[in-house]
Amino acid sequence: MITIHSWPRAIMHIDADAFFASCEQAIHPELKGRPVITGKERGIVAAASYEAKAKGVERGMRLFEAKKVCPDVVLLPSDYETYSLFSIRMFEILRRFSPDVEEYSIDEAFVDLTGLRRSFHGPYSDIAQRVQETVAKELGISASIGVSLTKVLAKVASKHKKPCGLTIIPGRDIHIYLANLPVEKVWGIGPNTSAFLRKFSITTALEFAGSKEEFIKAYLSKPYQEIWHELNGRSVYPVTRESKSGYKSISKTRTFTPPSRDETFIFAQLSKNLENACIKARRYNLAASRLIIFLRGQDFRDTGVELKLTRTTAYPVEIMESLKEGFREVYKHDTLYRLTGVVLAGLQPEMDVQYTIFDDVPGIEKMARVYSAVDELSERFGKHTVQHASSLPAKLQAQHEGDRGDTPVRKEELFRGENRRQRLGLPVLNAKV
DNA sequence: TCTGGGGTCCTAGGACCC
C-alpha cells in the first residue's frame, strides 16, 4: 500500500561535503587547502578532501594507491567520535529552522521545509542558503543542499552540484534534472535493478519516471513503485523525526589477507567478531535472540547459518556453543576463506529480557557482574584487555601483523563541556565509509 | 568499483492455526 501526500511539500536534503576529511580540516586549520584522507586504520580511503579528490584519490582506494597519485597526502585514522559530534552539531543547526529533521546518516539529513517561507520572509532557496552559511560559520565545514518536492528529488538536487552546491528543483523543472541522470544514480536503484531496466531500454532517470504505471506495477516491487512516484514529484516518503532508537542488528566482520583455510584461525576470527558485537550490544544495553554466522570464500560468495539462541543475551560465553555449532555447519575444510562475520539479531532492550524457569538466575547475575567489570577494564585499558581464550589466536595474529594502534587523543576545544562518558553515550549514526 | 565494514527493508514460501 502506497500513500501519496495530498499536498505538495518542500523537502531539503543536506549532505556534508567530504565529511570526515572536512571535520579534520576544521579541527586542524593547518590542514586546510591540503589533500587529506581518512581511513588509515583500515588501509582504504574512507573519505578524501576535495584537494585529494582533485588529484585522483577516490573513496575505497587502497592507501598505497592514494599515495601514488597524491604523494603529499595527509593520512589520518578515522575518528568517529569526533565526527559524531560534528554531526550532532549540524542536526542542531537544522532544528533551528524546522523541527522536522530526519537524521539520515552521520553526514546527511532531510528537513521538511513545507510552509516555512512566510516565517522566513523569503523563498526556499534563501532558507537553504542560510542553513549552508550557518553550518559553514559554526562548524567550519561545507555542505551541499538540494530542495524539491520529494526526498528522492531532494537527493537528486543535493548531488547535482558538489561541493557547496545549492540546487532547487521546482516541479516544472524536474525533467531537466532527470534527463541526463543515469537511472542507477537514483537513490534506491542499484546495479541489479538498472540492469533489469536496461532490458526495457530504460537508462535514464527520466525514462524511468516517464514509464507507464502499468509497467512499473507489473514488473517492480514496492520500493521501486515508491521511487517512481517520488521522481514524478508525488511525495510518499515522509520526513520522520523519530531518531531510530538503538539497533535492529549489530554485525562485526573481518577480512584477512591472505585467505585462509585454517580451522582454528578462522574460528578465532569469528570468536573475536562475536566478542566485539557483544561489546557493542552491551554498550547500548541490548541483548540478542538470534545469531547469524557467515564466511566469505575467495569467490566472494557467502555461506552462513542463522541460529536461535537459547537465551536472549549479550554475553559471549552464553553464545559460544551456538557459535561452535554454526561454525561446524558452515565451515568446509577444502575452502579458502577471506572473511568471517557475525550478526546479532532479534535485539531487544536488556531490561526487557525475561528469565525462564530453566535459567540459572544467580549464574546469570554473576556473569553480568563479570562482564560489567570486563567492559570497564576495556574502556580504561583498551579493547580486549580481557577476552575469550578462543579469540586468542586472532589476537596473536594481529600482533604479529603489527596491530593498528588506537586513535590518538585529540584536543577538542570545539566541544568543551562534554566529557568522554557523555559523548560515548550519544547515539552514533551509521558511519559513511 | 575486482571488492572494507555496518546497516535496513521487502518478498516469497513454508509452518501452523482455525
Added chain:
DNA sequence: TCTGGGGTCCTAGGACCC
C-alpha cells in the same frame, strides 16, 4: 479423511544504502 479458504508468524535471501 486429500479436502476449502484465510490469517499470522517466521525464515531465507535479495537488494540497496552510507
